Amino acid sequence: MDVLRMLVILPFLLCRPSDSIHLGNGYTDxxxxxxxxxxxxxxxxxxxxxxxxxxxxxxxxxxxxxYFDDDDRRASAELISKALEEEGIVSSAYEAYASLRPFAYKADLWRYMILWHRGGVYVDANMQLLDDLATWVDFDVDELVLVGDQSSGRYWNGMIAARPRSPALAAVIRDVVHNVLKRSYGGTDLDITGPEALSRSLMLSGAGIGIRADYRLREEAQGACGGYPNPPCKVNIYNFMDGSVLAKKARMAYEAVHDHYSKLYRMHAVYCDEPGPPCA
Known part of the structure; x- marks a missing residue:
């Protein structure tokens, strides 16, 4: 196992969903x-x-x-980018956002930005909730609530809850923006903005100590789905301790179209200044 992969896995092993405790990180004010x-x-x-x-x-x-459509998301990303720069977090966040071709990558960066700016809960559009979010989030106590990926030692980013101005998400945004501006590809199609980027940034920044993650993602058809050309995975989000299911994720119609992030990654067409389909 290479060093970078181990760096991503280590913090998740130290605070697995089964061991989840609200540790506090000094930001409870x-x-x-x-x-x-x-x-x-x-x-x-x-x-x-x-x-x-x-x-x-x-x-x-x-x-x-x-609900944010493409225009709403674009406008809010531009607004939040200015706030990030004014508060000394990072500059050119909107430039990074606008330079990404895949919808999924834009949505990845935007979710970190909107949660940092306003706080609240982000949920992927192709999720179906089966129980109240209050079973997952203690809105008065929690600082950052994530979902553990099923076996890779990282966090999933399809459901995130955070306080506004979260230092952990500020670190994630900063790292993702820097990587995008450098036109980095990383090692996988989840490295640029997705779960790999989220998990790595939380570990390297030391900002992940206040995370609670007692729910985990489980694929219904392990090994038969995933990145292009495989069909997207259908997954359940379940409580690691009692097995109760909070939500399920089903395939959306547009996930198999030409701008699927996994296909664009393999085409080396993630960035809008690279040859590829038109950028939205």
Whole structure:
């Protein structure tokens, strides 16, 4: 196993979902996690697809849900980029966002940005909630809540809850922006903005000590799905201790189209200044 892979795996082994404890990291003076859920997709507002997405995510009656289409996401990324620069976190975050071709990579960076800026809960648009998010997040106590990947020693990034101005997410944003501006490809298609980038940054920055992750991702068809050309995985998000299922993730129609991140990664067409399909 190479050194970089070990660096990514080590912190997850030290605080596995089964051992999860809210350790505290000195940032408990930050505001509590706001009771708002963010979701983003390319579906126009008011479309049947957008309405179906919202229906799948509404369980908690005490939570607000905010839907961002492509234009909303772009505008908020530009706004948050200015705040990141003003607060000395990183400059050119919007430049990095706009330079990414895959929808998934834009959404990766944006979720870190919106949660840092406003706090709350991010949930992938192709998730279906089966239980209240309050079973996963203690909105008054938790600082950063993640989902563990099933066996790779990293965190998944399809569901994240955070307080606003999270130092951990600030570190993630800074590292992702720097890598994108350098046109880095890393070692896998999850290295640039995804779970590998998230996990590595949390470990290297030392900002991950306040994480709680007692839920884990489990694929329904292990080995028969994943990156292009395989079909996307159908997964469950379950409590590692009692096996209860919080949510499930099903394939979305657009995940198999020409801009699938895994295919673009293999084409070396992740960045908009590289040859490839038009950038949105």
């Amino acid at each position: 930050l505001p509590a996690i706001p009771k708002v859920v963010y979701v983003t997709a390319s579906y126009p507002k008011g479309s049947p697809e957008q309405k179906q997405t919202i229906r799948k995510l509404v369980i908690d009656r005490g939570l607000a849900l905010e």
